Structure formats: C-alpha cells, structure tokens
Amino acid sequence: MESIKNNFRQYGMIVALIAIAVLFQVLTNGILLMPINITNLVLQNAYILILAIGMVLVIVTGNIDLSVGSIAGFIGAIAGVFMVRMGLPVWLAIILCLSIGGLAGVFQGYFIAYRGIPAFIVTLAGMLVFRGLNMATLMGQTISPFPTSFQAISQGFIPNFFGGNVNIIAFVLSGLASVCYILIEMHSRKSSKFYGIAVSSNIYFVIKLAIIAFVINLFGYWFAVANGVPFVLILLAVLILFYSFIANKTIVGRHIYAYGGNPKAAELSGIKTKRVVLLVYINMGILSALAGLVFAARLNAATPQAGNAFELDAIAAAFIGGASAMGGVGKVTGAIIGAMVMGILNNGMSIMGIGVDIQQIITGLVLLGAVIFDVSTKNKG
C-alpha cells in the first residue's frame, strides 16, 4: 500500500504535467508542442529549473532562500563588468562569478547554520543586500553586449557535425540517453534480485522502460526538426542527473534529508548538521550564480531588473513538485516537474494571448491546488 501511495504521489505530478501539456496543446491549437516551441520552453525556463534544483534542497532542510533572484541578478551584473567592461576571458569570468555566488552562500549559510538566525530573515536581508549591490554595480545602466561565446550558453545549439537537413546529432544523443537509461535500470534490477529484494513484475518493468525510452526519443525528434539540441539543455541534463545522484545515492544527500526530517535526531546520530546546512546554502549560492549567468546570456545584457521575483518561481516550483515546507520531503525531479508545469502554464497562456494578470492568478491557484493535493494525499495514510 505504502509504495503504491508513494508512487501515486510521484507519478501524480507527472500525470498532472502531461494533463496540463495536453490541455494547452488543445487550447493553443497544437502550437504548444511544436518543436520550435519546445525549444523555446527549454531556453526560457532554464534559469528557473537551475534555481529549483538548489531550492528543493534548501526546502528539504526545512529552510527557505529568498535571496536567489537578487544573487542571480547581482552575478549577471558582475559578469557584465568582468566580460564587457574589464574584458576578462569568458571562462575566467564564469569561474569568478560562480565563486562569488558560493561566497554569498557562505555568508548567508554561516548566519543560518552557526548563529541560528532564521533562514527567512537572513535571506530576506540577503535579498535586499544583493538587489542593492546589483543596482550599485550597474549604476542604473544596462551592460551589453556580451561576447558571443558567452551568449552561446543560452542561445547556442550543438553543431550538426553530420550535415544534412535533419539534425542527426539530436537523434544520436537521445538514442544514447535512452540506451544508458535502460542499462542503468537493468543493472539496478539485477542488483535488487542479487540482494533478494522484491522487484516489480517483468511486464510492468518493460512497459516502464518502453515509455521512458519513447519520451526521450520524442524529445530527440522534436529538437532534430527544430534547431537542434540547445547547449543549455545539456547543462540542465547534467545538473539534474548530478543532483539526483547526490540526493538519492550519497551520504551527504542522506544527511540533508535526515536533517530536514528531524534535526535533533540527525545531530544525535553523529551527523554534522551545521555543516550540512552551510553546504546547502553554498550550493544554492553557486546555482543562483549559474542561473544569473544563464539569464544574462539569454538576454545578452546585464540589467538592474534581472532576477526580480525569480526566488518566488523557484520556491513555487519546489512546492508544486511535492516538497514539504516542514522539511525532509522533496525531490530534485519533483522540482523539475514543478518548474515545467509553471513553464508550460505561462507559455501556453501567453500563446493564447491571456494577459499577465490572469496568468498570475492561475499560477497562484495551481500552486495552492498542488499543495492541497499533496497534503490531502499525505493525511489519508
């Protein structure tokens, strides 16, 4: 029963995502899932997805981070100074920017973890401080244009080495991804059997593999007939795989979840809980910086407004994706799905010509509805 319930919560979100996608596919007369629009969706929402990954870990520890948008904006401004005004090489500027993001995380994480100041207050202060720093850095000006190699992060596509009209590289990548996925799943199933742990039935297993392989290759097809595979998609895929691995498979991941589930019990089990919290905020700082870079590259400008209200989108994505405000519960993949739900909602409504006012109302209600659904399925246990 328990596993069915857990599965339902997990798959419930995927079902909701598919339902929303199908709904808007119909409402937009098929524009939503046109290959070019899929590419747009990825490019438009990349920075929110990046923030959502970090945010779900913060929320799992039972904390919050309101400063991520301001940090992203500030890093965008600094990137502009480094690359455009000072003319630093792109790679050096990126490393410096990510390091500064990490330092911002150290600064906030120190007060939260070691001084016991509530995260809400520390990061609210951080939100104001970094917003101010952003404006001070830019002095109200916009810096542009960025070097083309930097723009490519958010605007470029993997070159089609094979030539021809159809982008073979997209097929190759999606084919490779689906083969890797199947191999990993089969290995895990074999290990389960080896350790005498019950596994799902063969038919169920094969169907699951087939569906997921199909979906991966469907995306491959979409990208192939559009402009190809965006660089930022590869970046996202690496981040999602990496953080899912950290969260599910590593000791540090387990410590994060244990701390969120019961801080005192985690501490008494020998977990260095303060260090865990600090680490989560440093990570959030680095990812905020990355999101800031991706956003600046897409806009091809560093602006004083960059990053406004990003934190709210990231937080909403994590909660729509099933994270619990009480801590201890939340998945990286859940946050990704949450961010995709919001992305499709906004994109779909924009295509339909619905105004920003109505869009906000609907996004707000979806957030509330998702959490109500989550709470009610939890209580029925």
Next chain:
Amino acid sequence: MSTLLEMRNIVKKFGKVTALDGVSLTVTDGEIHAIVGENGAGKSTLMKILSGVYSHGSYEGEIFYNQNECKFQNIRDSEKQGIVIIHQELALVPYLSISENVFLGNEQTNHNIIDWNVTRKKTMELLEKVKLHEKPDTLIKDIGVGKQQLVEIAKALSKEVKLLVLDEPTAALNDIESENLLNLLLELKKQGIVSIIISHKLNEIIKVSDNITIIRDGKTVDNFPNENIDENRIIKGMVGRDMLDRYPQRQKTPNQQDILLHVKNWNVYHPAISDKKIIDNVEFYACKGEVVGIAGLMGAGRTELAMSIFGGSYGVNISGTIQKDGKNIPVKTISQAIDNGIAYVTEDRKQYGLILEESIVYNISLANLAAVSKNYVINKFHEKKVSEEYREKLRIKSRDILQNTKDLSGGNQQKVVLSKWLLTNPDILILDEPTRGVDVGAKYEIYQIINQLVEEGKCVIVISSEMPEVIGLSDRIYVMNEGKIIGQLPKSQATQEKIMQMIMSSQNDSRAT
C-alpha cells in the same frame, strides 16, 4: 453501586485491520478502573471511541452512560456529559500561562471580553484542589511534566468532569510525582469523580484501582476486582502466558578488573545558565560484559551525564577525562564519541531518536552510513540487506523494512533505534529509559538484547526511572542525586528501599550544609 458506563461489544476497523474486536467495559460509580494491555492491544482506540474522537457510526457496538445510550459525534459531545480524557501527549500550550491553559476553549468572559480576574481566581481554586502550588500566571514551559499533568487535571475539573480518563499519566513522571498523582486520583474518587486509568506500571494499578480490565489483541480477556492480585497475575493476562522471570538471567558475571569505560572528574555546566553546575565531579566506571545501572530521581542529572559524555550533546564547559581500555579518548563531538565506540539511545525516541516520516531502513543506517557505502555513495541494496538482518535479529514487527517508523508500536520503534546503534558497532551502549512506553512482551525482548550485548563483551549503561528495572537488569548500580554520584551498590545489595534511603539522606545532607 450503580453502573456508570457500559461499553458493549465495541468493534472498530481501520480498513482491513480490526483494532477492536468486541471489547466490553463496565465501570461502576465511585471507582478507579484500570485498563491494561500490551501496546497495540486497543486501549487507546477504545478511549478515543468513548470520548468521541472516533464518531458514532464509525464503530459497531453501544455505549451507555448513566443508563442513556450515547452517540458522540466529537469530543465536545462527550465533554458535555462530563467525560474528559487526558492523553499521553499533554495538550498544553507551552507559551501560555497555567490559567490560560486551564480555560482554553472555555474562556471566562464578560460580554465576550475575557475577565482575567475571574479566570485567575477560578484557576487558583482549581490548583488548590489538585495541590499544585504555582501561580496562575506561570508559563507552562517553566514547570515540569509532573506539574503539567496536574494542570491537565485542573483543566478537566474546570469542565465539571464526572469521568476522567488518563492515558499513561505517570509515564513521564518520577516516583514522587507519580505518587502525588495517584493520591490525587484517590482524593478525587472521594469527591465522586470516577477515573479510568491506562498504565503499563502495574504496581501503580494495584495500588489505586478497584477493578481491572485486561485487553489483548482487541478483545476483553479478563476483568476482575483488585483484591489479592499480584503483578504476575496481570502480566499473565496481558501476554497470555506465564512470565516467571521478568528479567532474563545472564550466564557470566563480569570481571571487575576488566574496566572498559572510566569517567573521571566529570563536570558539566547548564547550557543557558553557565554558572550552574549540572554534573558535579562525577567518577564512574563500567567493565566489559557488565550492565551498569544509574538510578536516581528525575532531575538527578542522569540524562545530562549520559548526553555530556556522548559528544557533549548536553551542557557547556565540560571538563574531565574519559578513558576506554585505560587510554584517554576524545569525545568533544558526537561523531568522535561514535568513532570511539560509544552509542547513546535517547529517552525520547520520537523527538530525538527517529525520523518518524522515514522508513526502518533509513533510520537503521543513519548513524553509520559509511558501513553501507563506498566512496561516499550509498549502496542501497546492501543497506536494505543489512536492515533486513537487524529486523530479523531483533524481531522488529513490521510489514517490511520500508514501513515508516511512525506506524510502529513503541517497542518496535525502540528496536529500530537499537538497530541503528548496533550498526555503529559500539563497545559502550548508554540506554536512557530503554523501555519507556514499551509493553511487557517487547520489554523482555529488549532485556534479552541487552544480555546478548554484554555476553559479547560490550558494556551497557542503563538509565531508568523504573527502579525494579534498574535493579533487575544491572550488575552494579550507581545512585545519582543533584548531579553527584552518591554511592554504588552491587546487585546483591540493591533494593528499592535502599536506593531511596541513599537519595533521601543525601538530600538531607545537602540541605544541612
């Protein structure tokens, strides 16, 4: 005497699980009625039905109160009839005062404005009745659990209670507080208030109750007046078999020369009030294969001593030395303590021991994830395998190892916590109230686990407020009072009276000086 309450053939199902399978209970006017049974027998469920937490219609059977059939829809309905239940987890708001708590939901108002003078005056009258000498404005967080329990009773009295139900009222109380509470129940009985008391502490039941009902596996199995009854008679009814020996025997006696743990000159100060000494120059040792008991009243500093040794998880300005096998070991942090083979099983497993929303596997591996990992990556298959081994070895009753620990009974939760610490492969286990809220059958199993550990040459330090348990389990007992160790007794000389005498004379000494 007339019948006050009759519950007939109560059947309650949760989905496919039958929690109560035809329980009957008859309570007569003017008595104290005890309900006993193992954890999960259905006692609390029965009381939730009586108080309307489970509304009429969600169960089968009938309830008659004062000869009228009751169909309570919620707690308000039952309280209107004068039935008040005091749950194990007290329902008080820590940052509100005593008087605010007593009249919470029943505010004393004048034109919808709270009249604080009336509230305070009535509270004082009620506090007088329950013999609690505290000011009505004192905050709940500033008084101990024993006094909080009295506030709950005062709250019940404010509602014109006729039938008072207490679920494990003395579980968190020390001997003196328990004594006071039981005397209060006898006092209330004289004033015509009937009590139903659910308790694992059989000596208390024998002391105060008039009739005893035993519930086992959702059925009423026995019901008799409390006359010439001994504890074994009740235990037999609860577990369905004779339990001749409540504390299993050990084969070997430890060699007192073979000292494993030696704590010397141990001083600890209060974390908030840094000039208050909590542990005062304590020295004690424990040998290989030995069970050492630490007896004392609540507040004697036993938990504080244990936690300060366990990586300084309590207190500040800790000084002193800890030797293991004659060598000084550092225990500045919890992970250092664990690395040096010390494990501490907390007295409050729900708050500090378990992550309740997570599975058995997850909880078992938590303190030693390295054991199931390679290069910081957890091998989940290996983790499950190890947990499964502990589940079998310690006989944790659960659906499987993926079940959430919050759904387990107290005894099984405690076994999960023990598994967690056994996985760290400790040499020294400190068990703080290892059987609190654990039923008789599971208690025996935990005692067996303790015996097995000392047979393997580990040493086990047991802290318990149940003195028979300390005496029954330990090879040697230290008695603590006011942060000091005031003496030790070998098992052969330890009796409850002797320990109490030591504590009392020490208290007199400290007052005289």
